[in-house]
């Protein structure tokens with residue numbers, strides 16, 4: 001008897017695995033705080049515009065004919081309105097109509113004094129700025145996470161380092177081996193589930209990378225004295241002089257303000273905004289900080305010191321500073337994006353806003369992985385317990401996985417082989433060396449594809465070694481189950497590469513490679529069937545992919561579609577999702593019937609996302625004891641407005657081809673649901689080459705979607721329509737009509753058509769399959785199925 005699980009060989013983690021662990025660990029810890037910083041940063045990006053918009057008349061007033069008040073008149077007005085407080089500074093804008101900002105000295109123990117605005121023509125005090133406290137709060141959160149300043153700065157510095165780490169490790173992890181820059185940088189909107197989240201996370205991250213390096217790099221300057229000191233030394237900036245102690249309120253005269261201001265205006269006629277700091281008790285100098293109209297950025301400040309006689313004591317211009325000092329002044333504008341004007345600010349805002357997005361997608365990916373790992377651990381231990389008598393030389397079952405799906409399928413494949421009495425060695429390819437293969441007569445590989453058609457990270461080393469391997473494996477026969485997603489340019493790329501390499505090394509396939517598109521159950525069924533030929537007993541495969549969460553839907557409406565029919569009543573049931581829901585034509589809704597010890601029921605979705613509701617066509621079942629549990633509840637007992645627990649189930653095997661190739665839709669009865677979803681979706685995209693072949697009982701009572709089909713025909717979206725009825729005179733079934741229209745069918749297939757069949761397995765689907773095989777040839781039908789051009793959703 002072989003051990004259920006061969007011991008895994010211990011190995012050193014690869015660089016990628018180490019970086020991956022670091023990336024997610026820093027991501028779910030520091031990333032959560034970075035999300036807060038990003039969100040607050042995005043709010044602050046347009047603070048000025050927002051504050052001005054919610055405070056009309058505070059920052060600008062209508063321009064008047066008379067001249068604006070002189071600075072000392074403004075000062076007098078401010079002092080009259082706030083007697084006993086010392087005015088610290090006045091801020092003027094050159095633009096007519098701008099109000100004057102007056103800042104008072106801070107009360108003892110506080111950092112900032114009150115700021116008010118004064119009407120430039122009348123000297124009236126303007127209303128207090130609304131929203132100021134909110135932005136103050138957002139600003140303190142953004143800059144020091146509401147911590148005291150000194151530790152806050154350090155924490156922010158560490159977070160900036162984490163951001164650099166996340167950005168660079170993310171880049172390393174997705175660095176492509178095959179450089180297809182276009183697909184590397186563009187988002188493929190047809191992806192779903194984990195691949196969708198992954199692409200969103202990775203591609204947005206790549207785009208935002210430069211912005212994050214700039215923000216984090218500049219952030220380090222503010223956070224760490226050592227960085228700032230080093231840069232300032234390099235730039236030759238004199239270290240800041242300690243400010244004079246601020247004194248308490250005083251109301252000394254301001255005889256010097258007018259001469260100082262006049263000198264300033266005549267010395268710097270090109271000023272655009274200027275803040276004048278009033279001298280404190282004892283010192284008689286006015287400090288002016290001002291921006292020129294053609295300033296390269298908002299920190300290109302000039303300084304002027306004026307005596308109260310109006311004499312210029314010092315005139316320091318930005319343009320006269322040396323290059324290093326000028327460079328230091330760009331740090332802040334680079335960080336906020338203002339250096340590049342409005343486009344720069346928008347980019348920075350989007351990059352900030354993306355940070356919470358990364359945290360959310362990162363957490364979702366992490367939780368998904370954890371769920372998958374737990375499920376795997378359960379399945380591993382179940383497999384280990386299932387001791388079965390096995391004999392003979394073991395088969396190797398090897399898996400190459402990124403997210404765990406390949407391992408689950410490998411586990412089940414191994415289980416089925418063991419149940420059939422075969423000895424199995426189950427191995428991750430990461431714990432396998434090419435030389436090991438020589439020891440097996442049969443090797444099965446379950447291989448998923450990652451990145452852009454590449455090997456999963458854990459399989460890279462093995463695939464490199466296999467490329468370099470020289471000896472032949474002619475004694476070992478193999479098979480590959482290739483997992484992938486057709487929405488990627490290189491579908492099942494790694495599975496195919498492995499298949500080619502093994503053949504090149506002389507190994508013969510046991511059976512041809514089987515491709516699995518997003519866990520397509522039909523393909524997985526073919527794999528299990530093929531394993532039967534190797535002695536496996538029929539095994540159940542794990543449910544493909546991750547299940548979407550169950551949540552509450554509301555029964556929005558219910559409509560009987562076939563009054564008077566001889567058949568059971570058929571209802572159209574519309575359910576509105578409680579949360580945002582997304583599905584594609586061909587997908588299913590799985591409904592949990594309350595208080596019923598039955599498995600959930602799956603229904604084909606008859607509507608498209610744009611309809612805002614999932615519509616189902618539900619046939620009311622009646623048994624001798626009454627109504628069917630699920631159908632009776634949905635069609636009768638559940639009140640409109642009532643709630644339904646359900647989840648969307650992706651059904652990739654029944655999706656549309658994704659381009660405007662022609663489509664043939666064949667079905668009967670409630671199978672109209674899956675077909676109608678497709679027809680609506682195709683019409684919505686303007687893809688008009690559709691043919692519907694549909695069977696029911698009587699034209700008079702069972703023409704369930706007549707009106708909608710008539711509209712589609714009138715719009716040119718349904719050039720071929722065959723409705724057949726089995727209980728009308730001259731009864732006819734869909735398979736009969738297929739035979740009658742065999743020529744048209746062949747023509748459509750020659751044009752590249754895909755066939756979709758939806759409806760009852762008994763009777764219809766089997767008969768349609770036979771009709772198709774008779775018309776096209778069984779081999780051709782198999783070929784169509786392999787190429788994804790014969791898709792079925794039958795029950």
Ligand SMILES: Cc1cc2nc3c(=O)[nH]c(=O)nc-3n(C[C@H](O)[C@H](O)[C@H](O)COP(=O)(O)O)c2cc1C
Nearest residue numbers: 401402403404405406448449453484485488491492
């Ligand atoms: C980031 C990412 C990249 C992928 N790239 C490809 C690809 O290039 N080609 C492909 O056929 N499938 C691709 N897939 C789909 C996976 O191969 C597929 O979902 C598979 O079932 C995952 O199996 P695993 O959980 O064992 O890794 C990709 C999936 C993800 C998440």
